[in-house]
Amino acid sequence: xxxxxxxxxxxxxxxxxxxxxxxxxxxxxxxxxxxxxxxxxxxxxxxxxxxxxxxxxxxxxxxxxxxxxxxxxxxxxxxxxxxxxxxxxxxxxxxxxxxxxxxxxxxxxxxxxxxxxxxxxxxxxxxxxxxxxxxxxxxxxxxxxxxxxxxxxxxxxxxxxxxxxxxxxxxxxxxxxxxxxxxxxxxxxxxxxxxxxxxxxxxxxxxxxxxxxxxxxxxxxxxxxxxxxxxxxxxxxxxxxxxxxxxxxxxxxxxxxxxxxxxxxxxxxxxxxxxxxxxxxxxxxxxxxxxxxxxxxxxxxxxxxxxxxxxxxxxx
Numbered sequence: 527x528x529x530x531x532x533x534x535x536x537x538x539x540x541x542x543x544x545x546x547x548x549x550x551x552x553x554x555x556x557x558x559x560x561x562x563x564x565x566x567x568x569x570x571x572x573x574x575x576x577x578x579x580x581x582x583x584x585x586x587x588x589x590x591x592x593x594x595x596x597x598x599x600x601x602x603x604x605x606x607x608x609x610x611x612x613x614x615x616x617x618x619x620x621x622x623x624x625x626x627x628x629x630x631x632x633x634x635x636x637x638x639x640x641x642x643x644x645x646x647x648x649x650x651x652x653x654x655x656x657x658x659x660x661x662x663x664x665x666x667x668x669x670x671x672x673x674x675x676x677x678x679x680x681x682x683x684x685x686x687x688x689x690x691x692x693x694x695x696x697x698x699x700x701x702x703x704x705x706x707x708x709x710x711x712x713x714x715x716x717x718x719x720x721x722x723x724x725x726x727x728x729x730x731x732x733x734x735x736x737x738x739x740x741x742x743x744x745x746x747x748x749x750x751x752x753x754x755x756x757x758x759x760x761x762x763x764x765x766x767x768x769x770x771x772x773x774x775x776x777x778x779x780x781x782x783x784x785x786x787x788x789x790x791x792x793x794x795x796x797x798x799x800x801x802x803x804x805x806x807x808x809x810x811x812x813x814x815x816x817x818x819x820x821x822x823x824x825x826x827x828x829x830x831x832x833x834x835x836x837x838x839x840x841x842x
Contacts, residue, residue, distance in 0.1 A: 544580030592688030627671025635711035637718035639679035646729035654803035657681030660717030697748035756787035
């Protein structure tokens with residue numbers, strides 16, 4: 527009765543057995559509540575009360591609090607003129623003003639990190655992506671009031687607080703997670719380094735050398751997530767991609783924008799010192815259909831805010 531009577535924002539942080547969480551009926555009800563405006567902090571993987579390991583564990587309380595504060599920050603921005611908005615707790619527990627929530631009401635879906643495509647149970651095809659740039663965008667968006675869902679591949683750093691994280695190791699898993707979450711998103715950012723090809727037939731046992739000097743590995747094309755997102759985009763969805771190149775950076779980035787139907791591309795030359803993988807800085811060019819903005823060397827967190835500034839400019 528309290529839920530039906532309230533006009534306040536509603537956030538639910540469920541926890542349950544993995545089988546219960548994955549039941550189609552549960553997922554249908556979660557989706558219906560999302561449509562009705564309810565915000566979810568999804569359960570995470572871990573050891574459950576039933577002594578099994580899987581998805582269903584309550585998200586860390588600090589993350590739940592952070593997301594609640596981000597949600598309330600958006601409510602403060604839209605609070606009626608003349609009324610005092612509710613105060614917000616800082617991370618330390620004191621009351622203080624928050625940063626302007628210029629992304630309040632937006633739901634950002636972002637892919638982060640690299641993927642792994644198994645050759646056999648021991649070996650795999652992957653790349654150097656650390657997830658630092660994508661997590662920086664996720665952190666900045668959450669700080670600016672967006673509800674953020676991260677589909678994270680293999681990363682070398684931990685995700686920021688205040689975001690929903692869905693783990694996906696392979697390109698197929700990442701594609702499935704993105705397409706499942708896409709209807710809820712208003713902004714999609716493809717920051718993950720997704721494998722273009724995967725072994726056609728992964729071996730069930732470790733492949734032995736057996737005196738061979740060479741081995742041929744047959745590869746199959748993986749789903750192109752950015753193209754699939756553009757094909758299935760709904761009204762109001764903004765699509766942002768990344769282009770990590772070694773030469774002709776802007777030319778290749780513009781080609782990618784046209785081919786994949788992107789609204790914005792963040793291009794960088796990974797051969798430049800201070801740019802690329804596994805570092806905390808980047809040098810990028812933000813490209814829209816109408817303009818190009820060259821940015822100097824800066825932290826990935828600062829670049830994340832520049833990217834979001836460009837997204838807001840497009841939205842406006």
